[in-house]
Amino acid sequence: MNILTDIAALRETLRGEKNIAFVPTMGNLHEGHLALIEQANRLSGCVVVSIFVNRLQFLPHEDFERYPRTLEEDCRALSALNVKTVFAPNEKILFPTPQEFLLALPPVADILEGKFRPGFFRGVATIVLKLFNIIQPDLAVFGKKDYQQLHIVREMVRQLNLPVNIVAGETVRATDGLALSSRNQYLNGTQRAEACHLYQTLLRIKQKIISGCNDFQALQENASNNLAQRGWKVDYISIHRRSSLLPAQAPDQDLVVLGAAWLDKTRLIDNLEIEPPIFLK
Amino acid sequence: MNILTDIAALRETLRGEKNIAFVPTMGNLHEGHLALIEQANRLSGCVVVSIFVNRLQFLPHEDFERYPRTLEEDCRALSALNVKTVFAPNEKILFPTPQEFLLALPPVADILEGKFRPGFFRGVATIVLKLFNIIQPDLAVFGKKDYQQLHIVREMVRQLNLPVNIVAGETVRATDGLALSSRNQYLNGTQRAEACHLYQTLLRIKQKIISGCNDFQALQENASNNLAQRGWKVDYISIHRRSSLLPAQAPDQDLVVLGAAWLDKTRLIDNLEIEPPIFLK
Structure with missing residues (x-):
């Protein structure tokens, strides 16, 4: 396995390759990442x-410094x-000087995650664009766990005419339903036991919508209140x-319920x- | 000669080509463009x-609608x-929906042209990025006539890791020194005779700096005043x-004098x- 840190060496390695599949990660790989890589395989x-x-996608107060870095284990798993x-x-390779060319994003980047983590998607989109330009993949796999990120990357590819197909990977869950994430390891035992209730809450909303409930406002508020009580x-x-x-107004659409x-x-x-x-009847 | 209007057809035509050279233009080709194309050849x-x-690089009050469009003549010259x-x-091909992903640029895009045409370089950089992604050239030729544009495109390529070499083309001038430009045709006879004095003014500044003058402030102000008097x-x-x-502070550097x-x-x-x-002594 080639572990390359240099752009020129990477491009040389990939020269002449057809049908390159790319899976961008921040490392600390878990079964969720590995499923995306198996999909790419x-x-x-x-x-x-x-x-x-990617420092660009962390807010000043966020966990950039303590974000887990486990390159050796990651490489064993990839091998x-x-x-x-x-x-x-390393950072000097991707940011030899401060990154001044950044992407300005559409309003969909300002809702949900973008509202609570302003600048996050700008950082994501910019690094993804850079990595696409370096690797020049034919396809790239992004997990549905980061649903809004997947949406924005797809829109970026479309609006910037990037020659890459975006493939969505399903979320991998623990047996109790908790979506796998590098941040799960920050949870202590009690918190880990509680954590599955985010998924359970989304699942209940899904079931209620499927069974005909269309008061989205009430569903959202009740769910938030229940979690807050827990x-x-x-x-x-x-x-x-x-x-x-964009926020759903009517039930008869392809929907997704998101929570943070x-x-x-x-x-x-x-x-x-x-x-x-309508498809379930 | 293939005149293609469709992205998929263009990519199909270019599939498997090595060493693609790209010259982006807004049409209305003159000898300046043709020199860039001969350089690419x-x-x-x-x-x-x-x-x-490219509508994105015109300000609301600018000459987008009346910008000369001469596709047939252009194609004869290219042939x-x-x-x-x-x-x-056409616009529907490059902007099927409003362009929401735009580039945010460094401060150098806010001086000179950027100061007088806010948003211009954002529009240029965004369309150049889109065209690079569509054509995937190995090299692209940009004229020195648009010096700041050339600088910003080079910086974009470097900071976004675009896999393209930027080649600079020399400015082509009329016999009286006027730099060729599509906008020259807006000039009437009297204006056309006067127009070379922008070049003459820059030339005098160059000569004075080469002969040792280092009061840049005075050079700039005198030149502006002289033109204003004309x-x-x-x-x-x-x-x-x-x-x-960035603005020059000292004379012992690689310099460029720009005027608008x-x-x-x-x-x-x-x-x-x-x-x-120092190199001339």
Whole structure:
């Protein structure tokens, strides 16, 4: 397995490759990442995984410094999946000078995560654009766990005419339903036991919508209140259209319910797609 | 010669091509453009010329609607230069929906042209990025006539890690020194005779710096005053460092003097690079 830290060496390694599949990560790989990489393996014989903790997408008060960095373990896991090429640059390689060219994003980047983490998607979009330009993949796999990120990357590809296909990977969950995330390791035992209730809450909303409930406002408020009573600090529980990711007004659409909430100092996010009831009858 | 209006058809035409050279234009081609294309021809066997009047880089009050559109003549000229591929999309192809992903640029985009045409470089950088993504050239030729644009495109390529080499083309001038420009055709006879004095003014500054003058402030002010007395409305006459394009403080550097001024309703720009005196001794 080639672990490359240099852009020129990476490009040389990939020269002449057809059908490059790319999976960007911030490392600290868990089963969720590995599922995306297995998906890439099924789609391509040349999978590139990047490992880079991107400072641009952390807010000043966020956990950039303490974000877990586990390159050796990550590389063992990638090697076991037969990944041939890992791109693990340091900050000087990707930001030799301060990053002044950034992307300005549409309003959909200012809701949900963007509202609570202003600048987050600008940082994500900019690093994804840079990595696409470096690796020049034919396809890239992004997890549905970060649903809004997936939406924004797809829109970026469309509006900037990037020659890459975006493939969505399903969220991987623990047996109790908790979506896998690098941040789960910040949870203590009690918090870990409680954490599945974010998923449970979204699941109940999904079931209620499927069974015909269309008072989205009440569903969102009840869910938030229930979580708050259990000790969570809720950023949002919100029902949106899948196509535009704008807030949903009517039930007869492709929907997704998204949530973000804190257990003490750990912020968890999750979402569930909802098939429109009309298809279920 | 293939004149393509569609992105998929263009990509199909270019599939498998090595060493693609790209010359972006807004059409209405003159000898300045043709020199860039001949330069591209010397560097590549596969030259792509785009013709697209980019609405994003015009301010609301500017001449977008009356900007000259001369596709047939342009194509005759390109055919005579053996250009094989012309990309001439309409607005629906490049902007099927409003362009919401735009580039946020560094402070160097807010001086000189950027000060007098706010949003101009954002529009330029965004369309250049889109065209690079569509055409995926190995190199692209930009004229020094738009010196700040060349600088910003180079910086964009560097900071976004775009896999394209930027090649600079020299400014082509009329016999009296006027830099060729599509906007020259807006000039009437009297204005056309006067127009060379922008170049003459920059040339005098260059000569004075080479002969040892280092009071840049005085050089700039005198030049502006002289042009104003001749009937010009001067936006700027300004001496800058070539490497950063920031205002020059000392004479012993690679310099460029840039100017922008109006003759009635027509705005002309020009610039001259200045070799540091130390190399001339």
